[in-house]
Structure formats: structure tokens, C-alpha cells
Amino acid sequence: MLEFAILGLLHQSPMHGYELRKQLAQILGGLRSISYGSLYPALKRMHAAGLISTEEPDPHALLPADAPPLTGRRGKVVYTITAEGKERFHELVCDSGPEAYDDGGLFGVRLAFFRHTASDVRLRILEGRRRTVERQREGLRSSLARTRERLDHYTLELQRHGLESVDREVRWLSELIDTERRGAAGGAPPETPGGSPPSTK
Numbered sequence: 602m603l604e605f606a607i608l609g610l611l612h613q614s615p616m617h618g619y620e621l622r623k624q625l626a627q628i629l630g631g632l633r634s635i636s637y638g639s640l641y642p643a644l645k646r647m648h649a650a651g652l653i654s655t656e657e658p659d660p661h662a663l664l665p666a667d668a669p670p671l672t673g674r675r676g677k678v679v680y681t682i683t684a685e686g687k688e689r690f691h692e693l694v695c696d697s698g699p700e701a702y703d704d705g706g707l708f709g710v711r712l713a714f715f716r717h718t719a720s721d722v723r724l725r726i727l728e729g730r731r732r733t734v735e736r737q738r739e740g741l742r743s744s745l746a747r748t749r750e751r752l753d754h755y756t757l758e759l760q761r762h763g764l765e766s767v768d769r770e771v772r773w774l775s776e777l778i779d780t781e782r783r784g785a786a787g788g789a790p791p792e793t794p795g796g797s798p799p800s801t802k
Contacts, residue, residue, distance in 0.1 A: 602707045602710055603625075603635075603639070603640075603643050604643065604647060604652075604689075604693075605690070605693045605707070605710055605711075605714075606625055606628055606629065606710050606713075607621065607625070607643065607644070607647065607653075607680075608647075608652065608653075608682060608686055608687075608689060608690040608693070609690060609710075609713070609714040609717070610624050610625070610628075611653060611680055611681060611682035611686065612682050612686075612687065612690055612717065615656075615679050615680060615681040615682075616679070616680055617677035617678060617679050617680065618637070618640065618641065618644065618677070618678065618680070619677065621640065621644075621680065622635055622637065622640055625640070628709075628710060628713045629709070629710065644680060647686070648680075650685075651683060651685045651686075652682070652683060652685055652686035652689055653680050653681060653682055653683060653686050654680070654681050654683050655678050655679070655680055655681075656678070656679045656681065657677075657678045657679075690717075694714065694717050694718050694719075694722070695718075695719070695722055696722075697722045697725040697726050697729065699729065699733075701726045701729065702726050702727075702729040702730035702733055703733065704733070708726070708730050711726060720781065720784065720785050721785075723781055724778065724781050724782070724785070727774055727777050727778045727781060728778060730774055731771060731774040731775065731778065734767055734770050734771050734774065735771055737767055738764065738767045738768065738771060741760070741763055741764045741767060742764065744760070745757075745760050745761070745764065748760075
């Protein structure tokens with residue numbers, strides 16, 4: 602998930618580590634906390650694999666020839682996606698298997714980069730996600746039906762809240778799927794879906 606998100610961001614423009622971390626936090630939201638302790642090892646692995654390149658600004662580039670030596674912090678390293686990185690990102694973007702819509706957090710990341718994803722792949726991912734959430738909904742309904750008599754008021758309300766959240770996600774996904782199908786048929790563009798992501802609050 603982290604590799605995919607980093608490649609997706611660098612596909613848009615080169616960035617330094619601080620900016621990458623900030624953008625990753627926006628994409629991943631509450632799904633995962635990104636620390637420098639996880640980001641920089643990932644960047645190092647990706648650099649070693651040839652997926653990204655690094656460039657450290659020359660601190661003397663804008664100084665006069667007779668300027669004294671600089672001390673203090675180094676300039677920020679800029680990370681750029683390579684041709685191999687673009688190829689890897691394309692492979693990941695084309696993947697519509699279960700890992701693209703499971704509950705491990707990858708679905709949200711995939712959705713953030715849907716503009717780079719072919720329409721038929723977007724549709725398969727959305728439909729797969731809806732099936733997954735519908736199975737969760739059926740499990741919650743069955744559990745609620747079996748245990749409602751034994752639950753206290755607050756636990757019952759918590760179960761109902763969970764079921765309502767899943768219902769909202771199914772409706773939201775159905776709207777996205779309908780919009781995607783209309784776009785594929787030459788109707789409304791898929792970039793303007795008819796709903797907002799369901800609140801989990």
C-alpha cells in the first residue's frame with residue numbers, strides 16, 4: 602500500500618520527504634499513521650529497486666564563487682519516479698484482484714488514484730468492494746438477529762450504528778458504480794460521481 606501511494610504521488614510530481622509524508626497523511630487519513638521511521642526505509646528500498654531516483658540540491662548552486670563554506674543542515678532530497686517506477690505503478694493500477702478492495706486500507710488508496718486507472722478496472726474494483734461490504738452487511742444482520750435479545754441497549758445501538766455505516770457505504774459504492782457505467786456509456790464523466798464518501802463517524 603505504501604509503495605503504491607508513494608509511486609502515485611511521485612507520478613504527479615517530484616517531492617521531498619516532508620511533502621511526501623504530508624500528502625500520504627491526506628490520502629491515507631485515519632487508515633494508517635505514516636512516520637518517518639516507515640517512510641524513509643520504504644523510500645530507500647524503492648530507490649535500491651530503481652523505482653525512484655533522488656537528487657539533493659547543490660547548496661552552492663546559488664552562491665557567489667567566493668562565498669564561505671556552508672554549515673548546518675543539508676538541502677532537502679527530492680524524490681522522482683523513474684521509468685521503472687512508472688511501469689511498476691502501471692502494473693499496480695491495472696490490478697483488480699481482491700487485494701485492491703479488501704479491508705486492509707488499499708481500497709481507499711486505489712480510489713485516490715482512480716484517475717490513472719482504466720474505466721473497466723475501476724468498475725471491477727468498485728463492484729468487488731461492494732460485494733465485500735455486502736457480505737459484511739449480511740454478517741452484521743445475522744449477528745444482530747441472533748444476539749439482539751441478549752444485548753443491552755448501548756451494545757445494541759453500537760451494532761445498529763455499524764450496520765447503518767455499512768448500508769451507507771453500499772449506497773455510496775452503488776452511486777459510484779452507476780456513475781462509472783454512465784461514463785463508460787458516454788454519459789456523465791466518471792470524475793464527477795454523485796455522492797460523497799460515507800462518514801464513518
